[in-house]
Amino acid sequence: MDPYTDTDTAVICAPPGHVLSPAVIDEVLSRIGQATDAVAAQHAEALQADRDQAEELERLERRRDPVMIALDPSLSLCGVRRLLAEEVEQQLARMMLEFAAWWSDVAACAVITILTGTPLTLARVAAVSPRQEIPVGALDGIAVVPESERQLAELALFMDTDRPPGITAVGGQEFAQRLGLEPRYLDNGEVVLHNGDWPEARRRRMWGEAWLSHNTPLLPPWCVMARAMAVASVPEPSVTAILQATHAVDLALAASIHSRLLMEAAIEMDGAGQEQQAAQTEAQGIAWMKIGDEIPAVLIAYARTLTTHLPAVRRACAPAS
Numbered sequence: 001m002d003p004y005t006d007t008d009t010a011v012i013c014a015p016p017g018h019v020l021s022p023a024v025i026d027e028v029l030s031r032i033g034q035a036t037d038a039v040a041a042q043h044a045e046a047l048q049a050d051r052d053q054a055e056e057l058e059r060l061e062r063r064r065d066p067v068m069i070a071l072d073p074s075l076s077l078c079g080v081r082r083l084l085a086e087e088v089e090q091q092l093a094r095m096m097l098e099f100a101a102w103w104s105d106v107a108a109c110a111v112i113t114i115l116t117g118t119p120l121t122l123a124r125v126a127a128v129s130p131r132q133e134i135p136v137g138a139l140d141g142i143a144v145v146p147e148s149e150r151q152l153a154e155l156a157l158f159m160d161t162d163r164p165p166g167i168t169a170v171g172g173q174e175f176a177q178r179l180g181l182e183p184r185y186l187d188n189g190e191v192v193l194h195n196g197d198w199p200e201a202r203r204r205r206m207w208g209e210a211w212l213s214h215n216t217p218l219l220p221p222w223c224v225m226a227r228a229m230a231v232a233s234v235p236e237p238s239v240t241a242i243l244q245a246t247h248a249v250d251l252a253l254a255a256s257i258h259s260r261l262l263m264e265a266a267i268e269m270d271g272a273g274q275e276q277q278a279a280q281t282e283a284q285g286i287a288w289m290k291i292g293d294e295i296p297a298v299l300i301a302y303a304r305t306l307t308t309h310l311p312a313v314r315r316a317c318a319p320a321s
Helices: 022-062 073-116 122-126 147-161 172-178 199-207 209-214 222-232 236-271 275-292 295-317
Strands: 181-185 191-195
Touching: 022 073, 022 295, 073 122, 073 199, 073 222, 073 295, 147 172, 147 181, 147 191, 172 181, 181 199, 199 209, 209 236, 222 236, 222 295, 236 275, 236 295
Parallel strands: none
Antiparallel strands: 181 191
16 A cells, blocks of 8 residues: 555545555545545435425415415425525535546546556645645646736736726636636735635636536547557457446537527527527527536546446556566
8 A cells, every 4th residue: 555545534645746556546536436426415315305395385385365465484484495405405516516527537537647657646636626725836737727828817917907097897807716816916016826726726727618617627538538548458348438438428518518509599599589599599508408417427427437447447558467
């Protein structure tokens, strides 16, 4: 076992650049998977509780006279409970997505590093943890914003800081935060951009628009996985399973993109007076959106598949004895 492993608390405690051993990688994936499954189970319970509260609220509201004022504390209580149940469900849905994205990201990294013969460091695994303190500078060279986008954010912040009276701000701070950067204002008025150290900022720097617009991490494309596994002579059952899981993620992402385009087109049609076409296009967009809404479940299935077949990939890439 890895000498840094602490089996009582953390999976591992080591410097950011520490290269993880196969045993630790397997344990990390197992533990992330357990945490993800626990959150998913909690979300399922919260979703059912929300539905139950919605049905109860609807039942009570059917008794209400639409004209008269009926003072009904039980109805008020049920309404508050529904709001709380809905809020809990939404928070757990977000948490499930974050854990699913983390698991799938680490699983993909584990497979790719084996196929390419590159090391997997502790900092890379911890980079997109939903709740993880990262030492300053630990992610240098990992979660990097392209220089052109950083310069654009600096320009936008400068324009907002020194804009004349009556001129609308261009939204420099919002743009910087969208990139995962944190503006800090010095005493002399100068604005300096730092890498945001909260988990969402790290996800934005790692995955960019894929995460911001479609709630997916940047995972290896189907063609890359297929080519790399073919070169490594990974066993056919593992190749088939991994590629099917990869295709499912690609399909969910495509559905999310397509639904957004359809909904935007529907808005334009409605504005142009094409109500019937707008309604049809919106219905199509909603249908594709339902497929895209399955992204958390698809990511979990993807991560589970890669985790399961990781030993087979490792054996295929092991040096011949």
